[in-house]
Amino acid sequence: MIQLENVTTTFGAGEENFTAVNNVSLKIPAGSIHGIIGFSGAGKSTLLRNINLLQRPTAGHVFIGGVDLTELDEAALREQRRQIGMIFQHFNLLNNRTALQNVELNLKFAGVPKKDRRRRALEALDIVDLAEKAQSYPGQLSGGQKQRISIARALATEPKVLLCDEPTSAVDPRTTSSVLQYLVDINASLGITTVLVTHEMNVVKAIADTVSVMEDGSVVEEFALDALKTEAFVPGTSIGRYLVSDELKVARNNSSQAIRPAVFA
Numbered sequence: 001m002i003q004l005e006n007v008t009t010t011f012g013a014g015e016e017n018f019t020a021v022n023n024v025s026l027k028i029p030a031g032s033i034h035g036i037i038g039f040s041g042a043g044k045s046t047l048l049r050n051i052n053l054l055q056r057p058t059a060g061h062v063f064i065g066g067v068d069l070t071e072l073d074e075a076a077l078r079e080q081r082r083q084i085g086m087i088f089q090h091f092n093l094l095n096n097r098t099a100l101q102n103v104e105l106n107l108k109f110a111g112v113p114k115k116d117r118r119r120r121a122l123e124a125l126d127i128v129d130l131a132e133k134a135q136s137y138p139g140q141l142s143g144g145q146k147q148r149i150s151i152a153r154a155l156a157t158e159p160k161v162l163l164c165d166e167p168t169s170a171v172d173p174r175t176t177s178s179v180l181q182y183l184v185d186i187n188a189s190l191g192i193t194t195v196l197v198t199h200e201m202n203v204v205k206a207i208a209d210t211v212s213v214m215e216d217g218s219v220v221e222e223f224a225l226d227a228l229k230t231e232a233f234v235p236g237t238s239i240g241r242y243l244v245s246d247e248l249k250v251a252r253n254n255s256s257q258a259i260r261p262a263v264f265a
């Protein structure tokens with residue numbers, strides 16, 4: 001179980017300070033998939049990075065499996081972080097290393113003995129069906145393949161928690177489905193608790209069990225995705241209602257006529 005208790009993250013100091021995450025408390029059951037959704041700037045990525053203390057909260061506590069990460073010294077925190085994998089929107093692969101070397105490097109950072117690294121890296125690449133691309137460099141791979149390599153890199157250390165920061169924002173819709181399918185299959189087969197940040201409700205609807213809606217640094221609403229499937233369910237906040245309605249909202253007004261080039265008149 002992941003438990004956040006009154007987590008606040010403030011950037012800057014004095015009058016220039018800005019609270020990106022404001023007093024968030026959250027419980028995410030072990031083995032579940034939890035979505036964090038909201039508009040740009042809502043504080044989603046900061047909250048996600050609070051979970052592995054990549055961004056240390058200014059206040060509050062982060063428990064994983066009952067251990068309060070905020071109370072640990074650096075050595076103990078490094079140890080705990082081995083249980084937490086992370087994937088990013090832009091993959092964050094090293095371009096001068098092969099897919100295999102990218103995965104192996106993460107195992108090295110995690111303290112896995114050299115003799116075990118190759119086997120474990122290949123096993124992880126196999127989970128995302130990319131063992132045959134082990135010797136390819138990131139520049140030779142598609143966006144979807146790069147994201148699968150980064151999933152393999154995260155999985156290689158056998159984490160209990162997988163943090164995903166906009167994992168499908170940089171890929172096309174078909175590739176989105178494939179990446180999400182891997183995340184769902186991995187969650188089901190390995191029981192990894194998955195937390196996924198996105199601004200797309202479709203992504204949350206496709207794979208999450210529960211969702212937190214964020215606005216201006218706060219979690220304003222939480223609901224189970226099963227509830228969404230019942231016709232009577234309506235989110236309790238206006239942003240929740242906005243996000244679950246899938247329509248693209250684009251305002252057109254008459255003033256746009258005024259800036260039309262004469263050629264279209």
Ligand SMILES: Nc1ncnc2c1ncn2[C@@H]1O[C@H](COP(=O)(O)OP(=O)(O)OP(=O)(O)O)[C@@H](O)[C@H]1O
Binds near residue numbers: 020
């Ligand atoms: N290191 C930082 N220093 C100062 N301000 C920051 C820092 N990181 C984030 N912020 C600010 O905190 C707010 C929340 O940022 P965050 O990236 O968490 O939002 P988000 O919901 O993930 O947005 P997006 O969907 O655009 O990625 C933003 O206003 C951002 O400018």
